[in-house]
Amino acid sequence: MNVKQFIKGNAIWLVFIAMVIIFEVANPNFLTPRNIIAISRQIAVYGIASVGMTFVILIAGIDLSTGSIITLVNIFCAWLMVSLGMNMWIAVILAIVLATLIGVLNGFMVSTIGIPAIIATFASQTIFEGAAYLLSGGLPISGFTKDFDLFGRTAIAGAVPICAIIMVVCLAIGSFILNKSYFGRYFYAIGGNEEAAELSGIRVARVKYLIYALSGFFAGLAGIVMLSRTGSAQNTAGLGYEFDVITCVVLGGVSVNGGVGKMSGVVAGVLIIGAMTNGMVLMNVNTYLQMVVKGVILAIAVGIDCMSKKRQAS
């Protein structure tokens, strides 16, 4: 393998290494153990939600409701625990079931009714953002039991956050589904040629239901981790998260045209976005400028995908 091929095959990881070096030079606190643990906590939400989004984008779909699912799960779980005094585990399970059902609803709108994914999930985003406000009355909810710290604040031996372990497990499950299961093959096939996949015997509608349900499930789990980490349910908790998650996935090489992508690339995408967000905070970069940078990165990632497709075709 020559140098050019190596760079081409590992570009995303080289970008990550370069970014780490730049941030470390700019701020020596970047690679301290404490900051690395902080980054691993921060990226957990992106990493978990990215698994579901990867499946959706692989079939050339999109899920814009991820952010509002995170918000609703925050509010709903906090409301169950604080206002109703429900057991933590039951509240967590109910919140994740709710998130999965929202995913099923998205699947119904996309697959059964035939609404374009971008419109259907945008409608969901608006509906459930409003629902979160209705449930909380627009006020934050806090006052959880200490046990709830388990998902976002607890670390094994003070060094390995539980939320990072949850993220790694989710990414491993995602990788297993894509590479070892029938469903993973179906995802690639539907993204490649949906009609032929249907003719070959795949129940495309059912698979789409499953994919959107999984997207909801992983967004819900990400919402629980976020709620535990912040210790307070806010109505703006998941605001804009869908775009960060889409950026992670597309940056990781999952094609916006569907049918192409792998979980290892998504891991790199999540690490880049996490390291960049943390690095910019350490460098005191203005929040609005951070948004500009993330937007530019998303545009570049999609642009590279489109250009490589054009070059391949020519």
Place this chain on the structure above:
Amino acid sequence: MIYTFNEAWREYYEVLEPEKRKALLEKLSKSVPDDGANRFRKKLFEQRHTDPKKADHMIDLFLWQCVYLPGLYRKRNFFLFNARQEMQRALKDIFLDGSVRMNAAEKSALYWELRNAAARYFATCSGSRYGNKFLGMKHATMEEKRERACEDAWIMSRGMALCSGLEKEMQIFIDAVRDEYDNYEVGGADKFDAYGAAHEAQARRSNRWDRQNKIGIKK
């Protein structure tokens, strides 16, 4: 390789719907003199369309490989062992694992069956759901669909054979897809070859099986 064609079976190989083909298979098996491949044709049909889990559900295993192999090719750099198993399974599904030991009549029957599957695949390539872009928001133009169909035809057959080091085993499939693509698209064979010339080196470079002899695929 020259594949013989029994004119009596023309309709059977031209029709794309499995139900109609099943009826034709039953009718022609009785009315046309056996050319030595009748039993094999039935075996091929059953292998291709029988769902092992649900008898009343008709599948198309050969078409499935046409859909799945491009996906496998596009993620070929990942998870070598998994990809190796996948290729072995694919070859078994479309009878190519034992193709080198087949007689001429059986090879021809397999070739025409694979061409039928490829024709069914290409029939979907002008549909509204094919080749859509930007998260399904932008419909592909006819020109883009044609380019994509050429890419799919090459990578599902020759591309996959090159990067798995299974050119000999996949030869009938390569011939079937190339010939059917030529039938589907004006000057298709030339386009197929031109695409191949531009991408062959890249596919060969991806052939980790032959490079890493220790874990080379069983031939």
